[in-house]
Amino acid sequence: MNEVRRLLPDLRSASGPASPERLAERGFDQALTKAWAMSSQAIIDEVTASGIKGRGGAAFPTGLKWSSVNKAEGQTKYVVMNADESELGTFKDRVLLEEDPLGALVGLLIAAHAVGARKAFCYIRGEYREVEQMLAKAIDTLTQLGWAGPGRIDVEIRRGAGAYIAGEETALFNSIEGKRPEPRVKPPFPTNKGLWGSPTLIQNVETLANVAILFAHDAQWFAEYGTKATAGTKLVALSGHIQRPGVYEVPFGMALADILNAPDLGGGVAGSGRLRAVLLGGAAGTFLSPDEVAQSQLDYASLGAFGASIGSGAVMVFDDTVDLQWVLTKLARFFADESCGQCVPCRIGTQRIWEIAEKGGLWTRTEDLRELGQAMRDASICGLGQTAPLALLSILDRPGLRQDV
Amino acid sequence: MGNSVTLQIDGQPVTVAQGTTLRAACDEANHAVPTLCWHENLTPANACRACVVEVKGSRTLVASCSRVAEDGMEVQTASERVLNARKVVAELLLSTSDASLAPDLLSLADTSGANPDRFGGGATWQQPVREDNNLYIRDLSKCILCYRCVEACGDDAQNTFAIAVAGRGFGAHIDAGFGRDLPESDCVYCGNCVAVCPTGALIGKTEWDLRSQGQWDESKITQTETVCSYCGVGCELDLHVMDNRIVKVTSPADHPVTHGMLCVKGRYGYEFAQSEERTD
Ligand SMILES: Cc1cc2nc3c(=O)[nH]c(=O)nc-3n(C[C@H](O)[C@H](O)[C@H](O)COP(=O)(O)O)c2cc1C
Ligand code: SF4
Ligand code: SF4
Ligand code: SF4
Ligand code: FES
Numbered sequence: 115m116n117e118v119r120r121l122l123p124d125l126r127s128a129s130g131p132a133s134p135e136r137l138a139e140r141g142f143d144q145a146l147t148k149a150w151a152m153s154s155q156a157i158i159d160e161v162t163a164s165g166i167k168g169r170g171g172a173a174f175p176t177g178l179k180w181s182s183v184n185k186a187e188g189q190t191k192y193v194v195m196n197a198d199e200s201e202l203g204t205f206k207d208r209v210l211l212e213e214d215p216l217g218a219l220v221g222l223l224i225a226a227h228a229v230g231a232r233k234a235f236c237y238i239r240g241e242y243r244e245v246e247q248m249l250a251k252a253i254d255t256l257t258q259l260g261w262a263g264p265g266r267i268d269v270e271i272r273r274g275a276g277a278y279i280a281g282e283e284t285a286l287f288n289s290i291e292g293k294r295p296e297p298r299v300k301p302p303f304p305t306n307k308g309l310w311g312s313p314t315l316i317q318n319v320e321t322l323a324n325v326a327i328l329f330a331h332d333a334q335w336f337a338e339y340g341t342k343a344t345a346g347t348k349l350v351a352l353s354g355h356i357q358r359p360g361v362y363e364v365p366f367g368m369a370l371a372d373i374l375n376a377p378d379l380g381g382g383v384a385g386s387g388r389l390r391a392v393l394l395g396g397a398a399g400t401f402l403s404p405d406e407v408a409q410s411q412l413d414y415a416s417l418g419a420f421g422a423s424i425g426s427g428a429v430m431v432f433d434d435t436v437d438l439q440w441v442l443t444k445l446a447r448f449f450a451d452e453s454c455g456q457c458v459p460c461r462i463g464t465q466r467i468w469e470i471a472e473k474g475g476l477w478t479r480t481e482d483l484r485e486l487g488q489a490m491r492d493a494s495i496c497g498l499g500q501t502a503p504l505a506l507l508s509i510l511d512r513p514g515l516r517q518d519v
Numbered sequence: 520m521g522n523s524v525t526l527q528i529d530g531q532p533v534t535v536a537q538g539t540t541l542r543a544a545c546d547e548a549n550h551a552v553p554t555l556c557w558h559e560n561l562t563p564a565n566a567c568r569a570c571v572v573e574v575k576g577s578r579t580l581v582a583s584c585s586r587v588a589e590d591g592m593e594v595q596t597a598s599e600r601v602l603n604a605r606k607v608v609a610e611l612l613l614s615t616s617d618a619s620l621a622p623d624l625l626s627l628a629d630t631s632g633a634n635p636d637r638f639g640g641g642a643t644w645q646q647p648v649r650e651d652n653n654l655y656i657r658d659l660s661k662c663i664l665c666y667r668c669v670e671a672c673g674d675d676a677q678n679t680f681a682i683a684v685a686g687r688g689f690g691a692h693i694d695a696g697f698g699r700d701l702p703e704s705d706c707v708y709c710g711n712c713v714a715v716c717p718t719g720a721l722i723g724k725t726e727w728d729l730r731s732q733g734q735w736d737e738s739k740i741t742q743t744e745t746v747c748s749y750c751g752v753g754c755e756l757d758l759h760v761m762d763n764r765i766v767k768v769t770s771p772a773d774h775p776v777t778h779g780m781l782c783v784k785g786r787y788g789y790e791f792a793q794s795e796e797r798t799d
Contacts, residue, residue, distance in 0.1 A: 277687070294684065299565045299585055455684070455691025458568050459604070461664070462611035462638075465689040469641040482637060489607035492580040492600050493568040500579060 116376045118339060118347050118363045121323050123214045132215055132251035134259060141330030142220045146261055149224045149329050154184055157228040161325060163333045165345045170196055170281075170318030171395070171425045172497075173414060176325070179315060182305035183229040186313035191231040194290075194309070194316040195222050197238040197249075198274050198281030201396035202448060203428035206349035207319035209361040211238075211245045214323070215252035219269070221322025223256070224329055226267045229315050233268050237286050240274045278452040282496050283316045284308075285454065296456045297496035320349055320427075341367035341413050348412060348424065354431040355389075357381030370402075370410045374431065385433035391515050393432070395425025397445045398501035400508040401438070403515055421508065438515055442506055443471040449502040459490045460499025467503065480510055526592040541583035541594060542570055550596045553605065553627045555612075556665035557584035558715055560778045561675045564666035569608050569627055573598045580604055602631065609633035615689075616644050617661045620719025624663065642689060651700035654708045654787045656727040662693060662720035668712035669693065676780045681705040682712065693720075710786035714769060714779055723787075725766050736761065747785040752776060754785050765789045 119125065129135040137143050149157055162177025183191060195218060199207040211218060219236075226234050236253075238246050250271060257263040272290050274280045280289045284298035287309045308314020317325075324346060328336050337345040344366040350373060353359050358381040364373055370392070374380040383389045389404045400422035402410065410416050417423055432441065446468035455461045463486055470479055487503030494500045509515050525534045528548040535544045540563075545552050555567035563585035571580035575593035580600060595601060609628040613635040618624045628635060649657035664684065672682050681704050685694035695704035713721040722730075729735040740761045747754040754777045759767040768786050772779035791797065 279687075299563075299582065301586075450688055453688040455664070455687045455689065457566050458608050458611055458663075461689060461691060462615050463607075466611065466614070466638045466641060485603055486607055486611075486638070488600065489604045493571045493604040493608065494579075495565060495568075495582075 116364060116368065116372060117378050118365055120327055120339070120347050120363065121210060121214075121217065121320065121349060122361075122363050131213055132248055132255050134255055136214070137216050137220075137255065137259070140214070140217065140326075142216055142326055143259075145220055145326055145329035146223065149227055154228050154230065157224065158184060160328065160333060161228075164324075164328050164336050165343075166321065166324050166328065167344070167414075168318055169320035169324070169348070169427070171201070171398075173423065176317065176321055179305060179317075180225065180228055182303075183313050183315040186306050188313045190233075190310075190312045191229055192309045192312060192314045193222055193226045193229065193231045193234045194283075194286070194314060195219075195234070195236040195319060195322055196281060196283065196286065196316055197236055197242070197245075197319045198286065199239050199242075199319070199426075200274075200278040200281050200452075201398070201426045201428060202445070203353050203393070203396050203430045204351055204426040205353075206351045206361045206427055208239075208242060208245055210319055210323055210349065211242075211249055215245075215249050216255070217323040217326040218319045219249070219252050219256060219262075219322075220329075221317070221325035222269070223261055223267055224325055225315055225317065225322065229313075231267065231315070234262075234270070235290055235309075236269065236271045237280075237290065238271060238273055239281075240276055246271060246273065277454075278448075279454045279496075279498055282498060285496070286316070287314065294454070296454050297498075299495060339365035341411075343415060344413050348427055350412070350427045350429050352380050352429050352431065354393075355383055355385035355433040355436070356429075356431045357384045364412065366413050367416075368412050370407045370412060370429075373412065373429065374407070380431070383431060383433055386435050388434040390432045390434040390436055391438060393430040393441070393505060394422050394428070396428040396430075397448050398497070398504055399423070399425050399428065401505060401512065401515060403512055421511070438509060439471070439474070439476050442476055442509065443468070445505055446471045449498065453498060453502075457493075457495045457499060459492075460494045460496075460502065463490045463494075463499065464502050467506065476506070476509075477516055483507075484510065524588050524590040526588050526590065526594060528594045529596055535588055539588050541572060541574075541581065541586045541588055541592075544588045545572070545583060545594070545596055552583050552596050553623070553630065554584055555608075555623050555627065555663060555717065556667060558667050558717075559772055560780075561667055561670045561715065564670060566664060566666050567608065567612075569605055571601060571604050572596050573601050606631040606633050610635065610637050612663050614638040614641065614643070616663050616718070616720075618718070620661060620722075621663065621717060623717050644692075649700070650724075650727075652702055652708070652724075654724055654783075655701075655710060655713050656722050656724055657693075657701075657720065658722060658727075659692060659720050661718045663718055664691060664693070665717060667715040667717065668721055671711040671715045671780065672706075676778070677707075677709050677711050679705055679707055679709070681707070708783040708787060709781060710783070711780045714781070714786075723767050729761075729766060735766075740766065747781070749782075749784040749788065754781055756781070756785055758789070764793060 166176040167173040280295035285295035289295040304314045340346045450464040450468040533548045554570045570583045572583045573595040574581045610633045743758045770777040
């Protein structure tokens with residue numbers, strides 16, 4: 115057995131995902147009781163000790179972020195659960211919220227308690243209507259049990275309206291404030307000036323679920339899985355040419371090849387059965403060749419050696435019949451569609467990459483694409499424009515992947 | 520220390536007052552950086568990215584128009600990455616918009632060594648001129664989406680909020696709400712958006728007409744300084760006169776009362792001064 119179930123609930127559980135029974139069964143009521151008896155600093159120390167890093171893509175140390183918000187000046191503070199999940203090939207927050215919405219919410223309440231926030235928002239992708247209902251039920255449960263609600267920590271759901279960029283933290287704040295979801299310039303960082311200019315802690319769904327299981331147990335239990343550098347487990351979303359697509363929870367450090375091939379995980383490459391490449395981290399991710407896949411583990415250092423990152427945990431698999439030029443054209447179109455349009459390198463750059471791709475120029479105009487890509491990485495305001503050329507650049511750096519079919 | 524910070528710009532130490540932006544610090548060090556969207560009286564929009572500089576320790580380049588100088592910063596205004604970003608920004612804008620009345624963009628293109636055709640041949644912002652009122656024209660084929668007009672119309676000056684950016688990505692554009700003509704919008708024709716537009720995308724109707732007829736001639740224009748006679752605020756007006764006719768009214772950006780902003784009367788209510796029916 116390679117699959118772990120910690121963030122995801124035990125398959126044998128018969129309780130409703132949003133029910134009080136589930137809260138008790140998962141130890142989340144104890145987690146809340148324990149955290150409420152602790153000082154802010156003790157909670158933050160525990161999160162820091164666990165080594166949890168953000169699961170939304172950037173892998174920022176979670177304890178450090180909590181500590182910054184806790185120290186920031188301000189009467190009013192906010193916490194936000196980022197459930198906008200719009201990255202291509204990423205559908206793990208959806209599964210997590212459907213199967214165990216109380217986990218992420220308990221993490222959110224502990225976060226609010228630790229940094230002194232009285233108001234929490236859950237920003238959820240607009241298309242996730244059923245997920246939203248499940249989340250609302252879980253909020254009701256926590257309100258009835260006295261953990262959430264007005265006078266305690268008020269939790270409000272806000273729905274996105276179909277823009278990938280609204281998942282970027284500062285664009286998300288603007289969206290909650292009723293403005294266009296245009297990212298803001300950093301600094302100032304959200305930890306100092308977030309929602310309505312107040313210190314704000316924003317975390318991905320999976321990050322918060324990690325906090326909940328950490329407090330339901332302890333740092334030692336948490337570190338039973340994973341590597342020395344990165345304790346715990348990660349949700350990965352397998353899609354494309356894979357026998358068993360879906361969301362799986364695996365320990366950090368697992369070989370990528372095992373994730374693809376283990377019978378209880380990916381079950382092997384589908385289609386022709388021969389791997390051409392894996393796109394790791396979604397549209398803004400990096401292509402890995404079969405050789406690189408064979409040498410990599412699911413950990414930041416191992417993947418960093420190949421210029422890749424775990425990102426959101428999206429693993430898209432392509433067999434050797436796939437023309438990667440076609441894939442890159444689709445990715446380019448995605449970014450051109452989803453750019454907010456605020457800054458020049460991204461507004462026009464994403465359009466030009468898409469046009470060059472449509473005209474079949476990806477393998478010939480490499481010099482222009484590299485300079486354009488570099489300018490986008492360097493000079494775009496936010497992560498969208500900064501990462502939009504990465505998948506393309508990763509293929510330009512791997513001529514072996516470029517053979518045309 | 521105290522109320523000043525010391526940083527290095529291209530290896531040279533510079534001391535500036537706390538709160539000074541990198542752009543202003545670079546200016547003081549005589550290593551000026553190019554800007555397109557920045558305007559002295561508006562909040563930085565951070566949109567054009569022409570002003571980026573390299574700051575040691577920062578993963579990406581940094582927009583100098585908005586970033587505040589910090590003690591010990593090491594800034595490079597002409598590193599390879601900076602020069603590449605500037606050039607690409609100019610090339611991307613030139614591939615999209617008509618720069619014929621945009622001196623800042625043309626000069627950026629020139630100094631950065633941009634090749635205007637490199638990213639050309641694709642979609643552009645070429646579109647019909649919106650000529651829907653007697654006071655100013657919207658020729659958005661020239662727009663570079665610098666946000667200056669939106670800020671001038673909003674809380675940086677006018678507080679009317681008649682225009683905003685609509686659409687997204689390459690389709691983002693300046694809009695008076697649902698694509699409306701200006702007379703149907705909230706616009707009060709103060710012309711402050713026109714005054715700050717760096718590209719001629721917003722342009723006075725008189726100037727537009729004269730340019731269309733090939734009669735606009737900068738060398739024939741003289742400026743006369745006066746004070747607006749409509750009310751008691753005391754806004755300074757610069758009357759731009761060509762062939763003994765007022766063709767445009769502006770106010771100096773550094774004027775303590777106006778900061779370059781006027782109302783519809785001062786900006787456009789000048790015909791009476793040259794009316795044949797005047798009885799003075
Ligand atoms: C274009 C863009 C889209 C993003 N979308 C999401 C998203 O859907 N969900 C998410 O958790 N983080 C998203 N992020 C990352 C957030 O900005 C932020 O880093 C994250 O929510 C922080 O939480 P974490 O530290 O728990 O990962 C996005 C970033 C960018 C640049
Ligand atoms: S990088 Fe793209 S998405 Fe981000 S602010 Fe600029 S235009 Fe908008
Ligand atoms: S003329 Fe004045 S009110 Fe009208 S759009 Fe321009 S700034 Fe706004
Ligand atoms: S119309 Fe002029 S001021 Fe407004 S965004 Fe376009 S170029 Fe800038
Ligand atoms: S002048 Fe700084 S971003 Fe435009």
